[in-house]
Amino acid sequence: MVSISLEQVGVSLGRRTVVRNASATFRAGTLAGIVGPNGAGKSTLARAMLALVPHIGRILVDDAEVATMPRAELARRVAYLPQGQTLHWPLTVERLVELGRLPHLAPMSRIGDADGAAIERAIARADIAALRERVATELSGGERARVLLARALAVEAPALIADEPLASLDPGHQIDVMELLHGEARAGALVIAVLHDLTMAARYCDRLVLIDRGTIVADGTPAEVLTPANLKSVYGIDARVELAGDWPTVTALGRSR
Numbered sequence: 605m606v607s608i609s610l611e612q613v614g615v616s617l618g619r620r621t622v623v624r625n626a627s628a629t630f631r632a633g634t635l636a637g638i639v640g641p642n643g644a645g646k647s648t649l650a651r652a653m654l655a656l657v658p659h660i661g662r663i664l665v666d667d668a669e670v671a672t673m674p675r676a677e678l679a680r681r682v683a684y685l686p687q688g689q690t691l692h693w694p695l696t697v698e699r700l701v702e703l704g705r706l707p708h709l710a711p712m713s714r715i716g717d718a719d720g721a722a723i724e725r726a727i728a729r730a731d732i733a734a735l736r737e738r739v740a741t742e743l744s745g746g747e748r749a750r751v752l753l754a755r756a757l758a759v760e761a762p763a764l765i766a767d768e769p770l771a772s773l774d775p776g777h778q779i780d781v782m783e784l785l786h787g788e789a790r791a792g793a794l795v796i797a798v799l800h801d802l803t804m805a806a807r808y809c810d811r812l813v814l815i816d817r818g819t820i821v822a823d824g825t826p827a828e829v830l831t832p833a834n835l836k837s838v839y840g841i842d843a844r845v846e847l848a849g850d851w852p853t854v855t856a857l858g859r860s861r
């Protein structure tokens with residue numbers, strides 16, 4: 605049962621402190637959303653959990669510090685869907701998804717039967733079978749987003765960090781992706797997703813972590829975190845928050861004065 609723990613984590617980029625004193629523990633079986641305004645530090649925090657940016661404090665995957673963990677081992681334990689990735693190589697979709705298996709392969713070894721099965725499962729779960737022969741650089745933004753999600757799923761890691769997995773997706777595919785991430789968590793994975801759509805985040809996430817200017821300012825259930833007061837102080841908006849079923853829906857009414 606995987607867990608990721610942050611203990612007083614700070615990240616500086618250049619001369620700017622981008623994440624300050626962040627502490628939180630994320631456990632298996634959870635879909636956690638990281639929300640907050642543009643530039644708040646969400647992606648940077650996600651990247652720190654993958655040891656892609658240096659940090660102070662401690663970040664643990666189970667009991668091992670990410671800063672000293674061999675990169676392939678970390679990649680096997682925590683899959684990553686980066687934000688808005690550009691593709692440079694004209695690979696077919698199938699070959700691109702295959703790259704998700706790299707952390708499992710010994711140097712110079714080839715894809716085996718187990719890898720092939722994981723690739724097929726990822727293609728099915730991301731619903732991209734119809735795209736498998738296409739050249740990835742020729743896909744639409746939404747198609748590319750689902751292919752990159754499939755690559756991350758192909759790792760079959762116990763944890764997945766997805767940075768804005770809904771970007772470029774139409775409403776139907778947004779629901780598909782959130783249901784998929786929710787399903788992964790129900791099946792025992794830890795899923796952490798950076799999200800901008802607060803109603804989607806509230807509907808599907810078990811827990812939300814709200815970040816403002818590098819600091820975690822709220823951490824709890826969607827109803828606890830998405831209060832009009834928090835939305836006003838963090839996003840600078842007046843918002844109506846209504847309970848729709850079990851989750852709050854957020855309507856931004858305007859900039860608060």
Ligand SMILES: Nc1ncnc2c1ncn2[C@@H]1O[C@H](COP(=O)(O)OP(=O)(O)OP(=O)(O)O)[C@@H](O)[C@H]1O
Nearest residue numbers: 617618620622640641642643644645646647648649
């Ligand atoms: N390499 C860098 N050097 C200096 N500052 C950086 C660097 N990369 C990002 N930043 C700054 O760090 C802050 C946090 O950026 P980050 O991408 O983590 O925010 P975010 O919450 O994910 O934003 P968004 O919602 O817009 O994607 C921003 O102010 C950004 O300008």
